[in-house]
Amino acid sequence: MVASDGLAAARVVVGVSGSLGSLTALSRAAEEARRRQAQLWPVLAWEPPGGDVAARRNPAPSVLVDEWQRLARERLLTALDDVFGDAGPGVGLHALVARGTPGLALVEIADRESDLLVVGAGRRSAWHRACSRSASRYCLAHAGCPVLAVPPSPLESELAAMHRRNAWRLRLDTRELNRRLRTG
Template structure:
């Protein structure tokens, strides 16, 4: 016996927002949870419009806060259904969470065990990276567990490129798009 246990007590925690990057991260996290034979914890973070500072200055009625929480829950369920719906459940215990916090903080606080794995979308490449990737950078800097930053899928990059070309009315050769 080597002293290593193939089944850990840790969880695979993944940030979910509905973006293509988060869907790619969710699929990768499900694969990792199956490989480790552990639980999958998709987390969707939400904040009131204007952020927490605005909510402290001018608190919303409790019914409105409950509605925002419900909308966040619906969004998480929609993403999970979109990713796992037809294929069925991911094959591991699934514990979805909706957390009122910034995404980075919600993920780091959920993945609070050293044996957890935190999976995040790595964001875009190039000059867009300056504006995106804040959540991944926050998690890499503050997590107490390993962080797996999942790069964008080739399809996401191709769609972003096609969208950019469409905005600028440039010709697009569809034969060069990945299948």
């Protein structure tokens, strides 16, 4: 899009997966877009099961590819609804579903120096950093525009801790949880 003065409209591109971290990043990206009077470009990148390499070796019927694309679009719409509801983000919105690895897709879409790329910082444990690919790390290393890595919400870590306690069938102290929720 081109602004009325002939310059490209400012964009805030944000990676969205539907995870709690990406929803936090989406909310922060909307704040940044409003502050900068920019368009909000939420992007959900998807790959076929097994990745594109496996898909090239055994091409899926187009019906399956269409279904995966539809599911990705639904997940993006659900994330937008979860964060903004009926009110919307308060800025111009250009939602995209892109086929490809998340980091590469985000870097390719946020291709202007004037763009701001917003990503969730992901989990901070050494285990997750060592064992998982990170779209945020890829974006920080390869983007040609500023990248804002949004840390996880404190609520997300509390939720993960409760999930671990539940999985190990450990007693949950709800008084401590209630105290934390009340104090913010």
